[in-house]
Amino acid sequence: MxxxxxxxxxxxxxxxxxxxxxxxxxxxxxxxxxxxxxxxxxxxxxxxxxxxxxxxxxxxxxxxxxxxxxxxxxxxxxxxxxxxxxxxxxxxxxxxxxxxxxxxxxxxxxxxxxxxxxxxxxxxxYRNVPALQQAARMVRAGEIGTVRHFEASYLQSWLTQPAWGDWRTESQWLWRLSSAHGSKGVLGDVGIHILDFATFIAAQEAREVSCRLATFEKAPGGRIGDYILDANDAATMQLLLDNGTLGTVAATRFASGHLNDLRLRIYGDKGGLEVSFEKQESRLRACLAPDLQTAEWRDIECPPVVPIYQRFIDAIQGKGPAEPDFARGASLQRLLDRAEASALQGGLSLAV
Missing domain, CATH: 3.40.50.720 (NAD(P)-binding Rossmann-like Domain)
Structure with a gap:
């Protein structure tokens, strides 16, 4: 027991x-x-x-x-x-x-x-997303061959539609737009998720990053009361992974029509995968041999994932691995720090 x-x-x-x-x-x-x-x-x-x-x-x-x-x-x-x-x-x-x-x-x-x-x-x-875990297993099993390219995005629209509340009047949203109130913008808030989403599935670490950030005018004078609205609203990145794979990552709060959606398309020399988490549902599609010639994509069944709360307890009781661990969290924070430094230098590509 x-x-x-x-x-x-x-x-x-x-x-x-x-x-x-x-x-x-x-x-x-x-x-x-x-x-x-x-x-x-x-x-x-x-x-x-x-x-x-x-x-x-x-x-x-x-x-x-x-x-x-x-x-x-x-x-x-x-x-x-x-x-x-x-x-x-x-x-x-x-x-x-x-x-x-x-x-x-x-x-x-x-x-x-x-x-x-x-x-x-x-x-x-988002490690709890079944399509993410199944895609990661397929990449590690060599089903798409050597990874060569990917494109990933995290799309939110709460700056253009008040689906979760009105950011202009509700402090639980408004603070996320102000660096003085602790926000690092969309890069710091959701960038970590989409960077983990992409690199975990690819089974590669990033060795270089180039990043551009944008902050848009959202109120007269760029402030509402005590909140100076200076945190970034959109981020685009290029990543070079350890094996030379080149990919793009985007995150934005201006994706009208997308409440909270993540997407990844990843391609190897033997096939490709499309991973999505939209409207709280995940989906995985694949184009593998022998369908490459006709470019036919098929839905892939994804088994359910054990929630992180159970995985944490399992790890304590010696019944499973402690993943993702603090080492992974630190690796992602290094990548975020270098992305921010790149943006300050006009998008210069920096080693991670």
């Missing part, structure tokens, strides 16, 4: 609701505590999910110590300063993406996790 896992939830904002729901249905997992500096929100969260203990600070929780693992659902800038003491205390950690806001901190986190010998994972949520 597997040892039960006592879980602490760090941060009780909107995303923490998904974590609490996901972990609460896993046999053998007890959510034993919540941590948040906002007392009213913390109390409501713990009452909603019947969590018996609550702490105003992480230090108090660590001093208490009656937990085995943590899911870190704090804002991006808090990931590094909150995760490091947890690793020092020997706790397993699932951290929301991005792992940190700069590569140096992400690399510190990965090194500390390795030293601590604990399970460490980063929540790259």
């Amino acid at each position: 597997m040892k039960p896992v006592r879980l602490l939830i760090l941060g009780t904002g909107g995303m923490a609701q998904h974590h609490a729901k996901g972990f609460s249905v896993i046999p053998g997992v007890s959510i034993v505590a919540g941590v948040d500096t906002r007392p009213e929100q913390l109390a409501t969260f713990c009452k909603t999910f019947e969590i018996p203990n609550s702490f105003a600070t992480l230090d108090e929780a660590i001093l208490w110590g009656q937990f085995d693992a943590v899911t870190n659902v704090t804002p991006d800038a808090a990931h590094y300063p909150t995760t490091m003491p947890l690793l020092a205390a020997g706790k397993h950690v699932l951290c929301e993406k991005p792992l940190a806001t700069k590569a140096a901190d992400a690399e510190d986190m990965a090194a500390a996790a390795q030293r601590a010998g604990v399970v460490n994972m980063v929540n790259l949520s």
Whole structure:
């Protein structure tokens, strides 16, 4: 019988609701505590999910110590300063993406996790897409041969249609447009997802990146109240992968008609794949031998994927790998940092 896992939830904002729901249905997992500096929100969260203990600070929780693992659902800038003491205390950690806001901190986190010998994972949520996982298996099995080219995109439209709310008046959206409020724009927010989507399926790391960023006029004077709207709204990148594969990556919040859609087309010398996640549904199509001559594309069946919450617990209990781990999170953060540096230099191609 597997040892039960006592879980602490760090941060009780909107995303923490998904974590609490996901972990609460896993046999053998007890959510034993919540941590948040906002007392009213913390109390409501713990009452909603019947969590018996609550702490105003992480230090108090660590001093208490009656937990085995943590899911870190704090804002991006808090990931590094909150995760490091947890690793020092020997706790397993699932951290929301991005792992940190700069590569140096992400690399510190990965090194500390390795030293601590604990399970460490980063929540790259699109790893839960069945078409992504099946495409990755097919590439690794050599079904499309040697990868040579790809094109990937992450398309959102919430700056042109208020499907999720009105960004002009709602702070939960408005902060994402202001660097002073912690936003790194579309590159920092969703760039990590589409870069992981593309390079994970391709089974290659990026060795060079060229990036251009654009920020568009969205309000008179470029601001709304205290929010200066200077974060990037669109990003385009060219990537050179380890084996010489060349590909393009785009991310935008101005893709009218696309609420939250990811696409990848990837081609090898023996075939091609088209991966999509649109309207919360994934699809995989392939053109393989003997269909290359007629360019016929066929739908590929994709088995369901175990959610990351279960995979985190499985890893703790020794029943599965800890993937994606902090090392992967740090690798992606290095790529994001270099993309941002490239944009500041007019799109100059930089080594990663």
